[in-house]
Structure formats: structure tokens, C-alpha cells
Amino acid sequence: MSGYVPTIGLEVHCELKTETKLFCSCRNKFGSEPNTNTCPVCAGHPGVLPVLNRKAVEYTVRAGCAIGCKISRYSKWDRKNYFYPDLPKAWQTSQYDLPLCTGGEVKITVGGEEKTVRLNRIHLEEDAGKLVHGAGGTAVDYNRCGVPLMECVTEPDMHSADEAVAFLEELASVFRFAGVSDCRMQEGSIRADVNLSMSRPGEPLGTRTETKNLNSFRSVRRAIEAEIRRQTEVLESGGKVVQETRRFDDATGEGYGMRGKEDAQDYRYFPEPDLMPVVLSDDDVGRIRASLPELARDRRKRYTERLGLPAYDAEQLTCDPAVAELFDGAVNAGANAKKAANYVMSEIMRKGKTAGEDGIIVGISGTQLAELLALVDKGEINLVSSRDVLDRIWLTDETPSAAVDALGLRQNNDEGEIEKLVRDIVAANPGPADDFRKGNEKVLSFFVGQLMKATKGKTNPKIAGELVRKVLSE
Amino acid sequence: METKITKEIIAHTAKLSRLELTEEEEKGMEKHFASVLGWVKTLDAFDASSVPATAHISDAVNVLRDDVPGEPFGREKLLSCAPERSEDSYIVPRVVE
Numbered sequence: 019m020s021g022y023v024p025t026i027g028l029e030v031h032c033e034l035k036t037e038t039k040l041f042c043s044c045r046n047k048f049g050s051e052p053n054t055n056t057c058p059v060c061a062g063h064p065g066v067l068p069v070l071n072r073k074a075v076e077y078t079v080r081a082g083c084a085i086g087c088k089i090s091r092y093s094k095w096d097r098k099n100y101f102y103p104d105l106p107k108a109w110q111t112s113q114y115d116l117p118l119c120t121g122g123e124v125k126i127t128v129g130g131e132e133k134t135v136r137l138n139r140i141h142l143e144e145d146a147g148k149l150v151h152g153a154g155g156t157a158v159d160y161n162r163c164g165v166p167l168m169e170c171v172t173e174p175d176m177h178s179a180d181e182a183v184a185f186l187e188e189l190a191s192v193f194r195f196a197g198v199s200d201c202r203m204q205e206g207s208i209r210a211d212v213n214l215s216m217s218r219p220g221e222p223l224g225t226r227t228e229t230k231n232l233n234s235f236r237s238v239r240r241a242i243e244a245e246i247r248r249q250t251e252v253l254e255s256g257g258k259v260v261q262e263t264r265r266f267d268d269a270t271g272e273g274y275g276m277r278g279k280e281d282a283q284d285y286r287y288f289p290e291p292d293l294m295p296v297v298l299s300d301d302d303v304g305r306i307r308a309s310l311p312e313l314a315r316d317r318r319k320r321y322t323e324r325l326g327l328p329a330y331d332a333e334q335l336t337c338d339p340a341v342a343e344l345f346d347g348a349v350n351a352g353a354n355a356k357k358a359a360n361y362v363m364s365e366i367m368r369k370g371k372t373a374g375e376d377g378i379i380v381g382i383s384g385t386q387l388a389e390l391l392a393l394v395d396k397g398e399i400n401l402v403s404s405r406d407v408l409d410r411i412w413l414t415d416e417t418p419s420a421a422v423d424a425l426g427l428r429q430n431n432d433e434g435e436i437e438k439l440v441r442d443i444v445a446a447n448p449g450p451a452d453d454f455r456k457g458n459e460k461v462l463s464f465f466v467g468q469l470m471k472a473t474k475g476k477t478n479p480k481i482a483g484e485l486v487r488k489v490l491s492e
Numbered sequence: 493m494e495t496k497i498t499k500e501i502i503a504h505t506a507k508l509s510r511l512e513l514t515e516e517e518e519k520g521m522e523k524h525f526a527s528v529l530g531w532v533k534t535l536d537a538f539d540a541s542s543v544p545a546t547a548h549i550s551d552a553v554n555v556l557r558d559d560v561p562g563e564p565f566g567r568e569k570l571l572s573c574a575p576e577r578s579e580d581s582y583i584v585p586r587v588v589e
């Protein structure tokens with residue numbers, strides 16, 4: 019045993035889901051044609067003036083409120099200078115010494131134990147453009163340049179890859195439920211840098227390295243594990259860890275040092291002369307705090323304690339804010355909590371699952387779901403045909419009742435009518451009827467099947483079973 | 493505070509700005525930097541002890557706009573300013589990280 023313990027701090031970048039960019043009115047939209055969401059401001063032309071997006075400030079403050087940050091009453095903008103083609107101005111507009119939020123904490127649960135990870139700060143800055151390296155040169159797309167980006171810096175409070183990933187998952191959940199960021203790894207809307215050092219307990223922290231730009235939870239985990247192995251080997255063979263910026267190669271699973279990366283002082287931060295400071299009153303902060311929706315942790319507590327759901331259900335229902343909203347909407351519209359939970363966890367999750375690791379599409383409203391469940395409850399339709407209804411009303415505002423009629427799915431609950439049909443079928447099948455009377459229970463399902471066939475599945479299966487037994491037993 | 497402009501400072505600053513200077517240009521820059529710093533030093537003559545620190549010369553704060561998309565500016569107008577371009581992107585010399 020080496021006895022070395024890792025100490026990990028994270029810098030997490032989250033894109034805000036505003037309509038427009040941070041300093042210009044170009045759209046903040048993923049997946050557009052290259053350079054279509056650009057203008058002289060975000061393309062870095064001389065002589066332009068940036069104007070700050072009010073919503074981006076509100077969202078950052080809301081994020082800060084969600085994790086208990088101290089909200090700055092006075093914050094300002096700074097230029098971080100570096101030359102790289104992803105930033106056409108040759109500086110990134112950011113916040114250096116007076117960020118919007120300071121402090122705060124996130125609670126994580128790892129291996130059944132609750133832990134607190136403290137935050138140092140959250141500041142607001144602009145995202146950079148996207149580079150595509152080709153043989154002849156590098157193509158630059160500035161659609162992402164100027165998109166509002168929150169940088170969340172933690173204290174070095176984590177000591178394993180599990181803790182780091184748990185922190186990222188919880189932070190992403192908080193920001194999604196706060197409605198400030200989609201935190202979609204695939205779209206690069208959440209990315210992390212990992213600061214890591216190794217030390218023996220009781221000894222001062224070791225020299226740290228920074229691994230930049232990890233864009234999936236899986237890469238974060240693998241990069242941390244690789245860096246722990248590497249630093250431990252260096253230290254155990256009597257070497258010294260060099261302070262450096264590193265990259266992690268997902269394909270090889272290994273990290274490598276980047277030469278020529280600037281130090282903090284080389285960024286030559288200075289106050290941004292083109293932007294005025296942001297001053298927030300207690301009223302401003304109070305208003306933004308009041309706009310904060312109920313977070314996943316609070317919802318889980320409410321689902322288990324007030325609605326009596328199992329912890330597993332509460333966990334599933336809060337995997338995504340849209341799912342939790344749907345569930346709450348259905349319960350508010352009168353649905354039984356457990357029945358709604360079951361339906362959401364089975365049918366809705368299955369149908370709404372997207373190809374990637376993040377996100378789920380919820381194609382119906384709480385009201386629609388409540389009505390659909392009521393139709394099943396009243397025996398108007400059965401669970402199997404509810405899927406056809408779901409398919410039809412998905413991403414529309416058609417009522418389930420109208421869909422049932424349009425699809426001709428309404429179940430026959432008229433006992434007199436069903437009994438008449440049962441009698442016809444029994445009369446037409448004297449052989450199996452005799453088998454039943456001799457004690458063969460299995461033929462019951464044969465008669466129910468015949469009945470369903472004759473009525474195209476629109477007979478209430480419960481009533482059908484009862485009546486078949488009744489007629490055969492006469 | 494006295495900062496001596498050295499060859500190293502010039503070389504480092506040039507590197508950060510991705511400029512390649514000849515030895516002659518470096519020497520010229522050394523003189524130029526020194527004269528700029530000397531000029532800024534004039535400010536030392538002013539007694540600023542009674543002036544509060546500020547991040548900006550203007551008193552204005554909270555210059556904000558609503559989060560409403562504007563008319564698209566037009567990619568072609570922007571790309572036509574680029575020294576090198578493709579159909580839809582800016583082209584720069586291949587950058588190696």
C-alpha cells in the first residue's frame with residue numbers, strides 16, 4: 019500500500035439556457051449551421067460594444083441561490099487575455115476578483131455516506147468558439163462564442179473518482195431543476211477540469227496537476243483514475259510530480275502534459291472597460307431567490323414523506339425535471355401517486371428515452387396523464403391499449419378521451435351484451451366447454467381469447483373472465 | 493514600483509501575443525516599452541490617496557438588455573471580412589495543442 023490519498027478539486031463549466039448570448043442578441047442555440055448565430059460583437063470585430071444579458075445574470079444568481087452561495091451585491095467584468103482562434107477578440111470576457119457568487123456547498127451521497135463539497139465561487143463568462151482541425155487548416159465556428167457560461171470552482175474537498183462524479187451529477191441535477199442549464203454532456207453544455215494531487219494523511223497537499231476539458235462523466239472518472247495511478251507511480255519511484263496542465267485522451271485512456279500553457283499571470287487580467295459593474299439590491303436577490311423551483315432533493319423528500327412513495331420511485335421520478343413536473347402535474351390533476359409513479363417509470367420512461375446518456379423527452383402533460391390513468395381505472399381502456407393512446411397524444415394536446423374515441427378503443431363494459439357473446443361462443447365450442455366441466459381450468463383462457471378476438475380486444479378483460487366462468491359453470 | 497524592461501520580458505510578451513520578432517525588432521521594442529512605462533510613471537506624481545478605488549471611470553452600473561434574439565446579422569457579411577474562409581467557416585492556420 020502506498021498510503022497516498024488523492025485530493026480533488028473541480029472547475030465545472032455550464033452553459034446557461036438563455037435565448038441569446040451573453041453580450042449580443044445572437045441566438046444561443048446548439049446544432050445550427052456553422053457561423054449562422056454570429057454578429058460583429060461575438061465575431062470580435064473592432065469598435066463594437068457588448069451589452070450584458072439580464073437573464074444570464076439572473077440565472078447565475080439563481081444557480082448561486084440553489085447551492086447556498088453568497089450573492090455579490092457588486093460584481094464586475096475582466097478581460098482574460100490569450101491568443102487562440104476560438105476567441106476572436108484575443109480575450110475572454112470573464113470575472114476575476116469580484117464574481118457574482120462566492121461560497122456555497124453541494125451535498126453528495128457516496129457509499130451510503132453523506133458528504134459536503136464546498137464551492138469557492140461561481141462566476142459568469144463567455145464561452146469560446148469551436149475548432150475543427152483539418153489537414154489544410156483549422157475551421158472556426160463562432161456559434162458557441164459568447165454563449166453565457168458559468169464557471170463553478172470547488173474547494174479541494176473530494177478524495178475519489180466516485181466523489182467527483184457524484185458531485186458532478188448532483189450539481190447538474192441542481193442546475194437542471196433550477197432551470198438555468200440543460201447540463202447536456204453530449205452537447206458540451208457541461209464540462210469539467212480536474213485538479214488533483216496526492217499526499218499522505220497528515221502531510222501537506224502534494225503538487226497538483228490540472229486535466230482540462232473533460233466532457234463526459236465517464237471521462238472524468240477515467241481521467242481521475244489514470245492520474246491517481248500516474249502520480250502514485252511517480253511518487254513511489256521517488257520522483258516529483260510536476261505542476262502542469264494536462265489533457266486526457268479518451269481513445270487511449272491516458273493523460274498527457276501540455277507544454278506552453280500560460281500561467282495565471284500570463285492572462286494579464288484587467289478590468290473590462292466596455293462593461294459596467296453589476297449592482298444587485300436585496301430586493302433583486304430576494305426576487306430571484308423566490309423564482310427558484312423546487313430542487314430534486316426536496317422533491318424526493320416530499321415524494322417519500324408526503325406521498326408515501328418508495329425511495330426508489332422518488333429517485334427515478336427526479337432523474338429529470340421534466341419527468342418530475344409530469345408526475346407532479348398528474349398528481350395535482352387528481353391521479354393516484356403510486357399509480358402515476360408506476361406509469362411514468364414504465365411507459366413514459368420507455369417512450370421518452372432518448373438515444374444519448376442525458377435527457378428524456380416528456381411528450382404529454384400532467385393533465386393528459388391523469389386523464390389517461392382515470393380511463394384505465396374506470397375500465398374504459400385497458401393498460402395495453404393505453405399505449406396506443408399514449409402514441410397518439412404524444413407531443414400533441416389531444417385529450418386521451420378524444421384519442422380513445424378516434425382509435426375506437428373504448429372497452430365494452432356492458433355485462434348483458436358481453437354475456438350474450440359468451441353464450442354464443444360457448445355454444446359454438448361444445449368440446450372445450452365439456453373439458454372445463456371435467457375440471458380443465460385452462461380452457462378459460464381459450465374462451466376469453468375467442469371473446470377478445472370477436473370484439474377486437476375491446477372487452478373489459480376482468481368482466482370477460484368472470485362471465486366466461488359463470489356461463490361455463492351453469 | 494520600478495520594472496526593468498529586459499530581453500526576457502520582451503520575448504515572453506511576444507510569445508503570448510504569438511509574434512515572432514527579429515533581434516532588431518526586440519531591441520526596438522525594449523526601448524519602446526521603457527518609454528511607455530516612463531510615460532505612465534507620470535501618474536505617480538499625482539496624490540491619489542484621497543480618491544476611492546474604482547473598476548471603471550464611469551458611475552453607471554447595470555447596463556443590461558433583455559434576453560430577446562435580434563435579426564440575424566448574416567454569415568456572408570462576416571465571412572467576407574475573413575482573410576481565409578470556406579463555404580461556412582473561418583479558416584486559420586492549423587493549430588496544434
Ligand SMILES: [Zn+2]
Pocket residue numbers: 039042043044055056057058059060061164
Ligand atoms: Zn453575436
